[in-house]
Amino acid sequence: MGNREDLLEGAKRCLYDKGYFRTTARDIANAAGVSLAAIGYHYGTKDVLLNEALVEAMREWAEDLGRVLAEPGDFETTWGKVIESFATARPLWTIQFELVAHMARTPEMRESFAEAGRHARLGLAELFGSDSEQVGAVIQTLLSGLAAQWLVDPDNTPTPADLLEGLRTLVKA
Secondary structure (H helix, E strand, O other): OOHHHHHHHHHHHHHHHHOOOOOOHHHHHHHHOOOOHHHHHHHOOHHHHHHHHHHHHHHHHHHHHHHHHOOOOOHHHHHHHHHHHHHHOHHHHHHHHHHHHHHOOOHHHHHHHHHHHHHHHHHHHHHOOOOOHHHHHHHHHHHHHHHHHHHHOHHHOOOHHHHHHHHHHHHHO
C-alpha cells in the first residue's frame, strides 16, 4: 500500500479506537506509519481523511451485512442478524450518532452525509429485495432507531419478534 491507502487504514483504526472527535492528525499519522505532512498532501485536512475513512468503514459494514443477509431467512432471522451486526459495528454507530449533533454546525459535513444517506437508502432497499427508496427509508429508520436503542440498552432492545408484531399492529391501524 502507498501512503494514501495507509492513511485511510490508519484513520479507520483511529475511528474505531478513539472516535471521530478524539482522533488527532498525529494519531492517524502514527497509526499509518507516515509523516504528519502526508495527511495534508494526500487529503488536505484531517477531517476530509476522517470523513472518507468513515464512509469507507460504513461501506465495508454494509458489504458484510449484505453477505449475511444474502442467506435465506424470514423477517425475524434477518433482523436478528442485523441486531447481531451492531456488536461488531458498535464504534461505527457511536460515531454516526456523535456526528449527527455536530452536523448542525457543519453544513458541508451535513450535505456529504445526506448524500451518503440517500445512497444508503437505495442500498438497504436492494439488500431487502427492493429498488424503492421509500422501502430503503423505512429500513434505514428501523435500522437507525434500533441501533440507537441497542447502543443505550442492548439487553432491552426490541427483538425481531417485537419488531414484527409492532409492524403488524401499525399496518392494521
